[in-house]
Amino acid sequence: MTEATRVIRHRDGVPVYDYRTDHVTPPISLLRFDAHHAPGNSSPHIHEFPVLVYVRPTGAVYVVAAGQVIKAATVGEFDGAVGVFFDPAMLGDAGRTPWPAWRAHPLLFPFLHQRSGGVLELSVPVARRPLWDSAIAAIDTELTQRQEGYREAATAHLTLLLIDLARLAADVVGDLRRSGEPLLAEVFEVIDQRHTAPLSLRDVAHAVGMTPGHLTTVVRRRTGRTVQAWITERRMAEARRLLADTDLPVGDIARRVGLPDPGYFTRLFRRNHGLSPRQWRDRPAPVRSG
Structure with missing residues (x-):
């Protein structure tokens, strides 16, 4: 890399x-x-x-x-x-x-x-x-x-x-x-715009005019992941950015990514990264190689 x-x-x-x-x-x-x-x-x-x-x-x-x-x-x-x-x-x-x-x-x-x-x-x-x-x-x-x-x-x-x-x-x-990628772009745009507030599969499906079941099938078939997994990924991406670029407390970051319960946010972050938010923020800089 x-x-x-x-x-x-x-x-x-x-x-x-x-x-x-x-x-x-x-x-x-x-x-x-x-x-x-x-x-x-x-x-x-x-x-x-x-x-x-x-x-x-x-x-x-x-x-x-x-x-x-x-x-x-x-x-x-x-x-x-x-x-x-x-x-x-x-x-x-x-x-x-x-x-x-x-x-x-x-x-x-x-x-x-x-x-x-x-x-x-x-x-x-x-x-x-x-x-x-x-x-x-x-x-x-x-x-x-x-x-x-x-x-x-x-x-x-x-x-x-x-x-x-x-x-x-x-x-x-x-x-x-022809195989539905424009729909995926619309789904991701909805998640991108609304991930800082409570957001569910049903909310996304309503926004793109589909039933939750059909949307789940299309997204899983094209990406191998669920809509909820993509919502979580968007929130985790923003959380990583805030942890790296700001000194905000973990509780504030949790609220900014649409998860008002800091404990749940910490458990979710640890499940996705193997570290707590504080551990991820304080980890040593990775060794870079060309």
């Missing part, structure tokens, strides 16, 4: 990585690979943010699905490749926690695919490879020099890549639109 990522929890023993959202970490990170440096981990892991790997010598692009268990391929396949890791919130409201509400963005649909192993392989036509080469080189320059406005400039270059990626993955994007 890159220094911009961190393990936020484990799902069935598999580490889940999130992209750091602070004033120091750039919104995009590049990681170059060679015959001795494999992408990511060789052991199973999960990203909660979009990742793509471009293999310049062959023009192959590997689109890593968010939320799925990934196992890195053999090192040789990635010789000469560059990984692009980024905070999805960079394409919208820069202040939002990059949780699944980013699924509403049309340029990020390719990262929602359901391919086996969590990786979709595409090929960049020879005529379009200069666009990819120049965009990645420009992002690299912006991240290295970090002159005024570098975040906006890097975002602009990444946007060009994502537009071309969406065109390469046109069939996949079309399938996602």
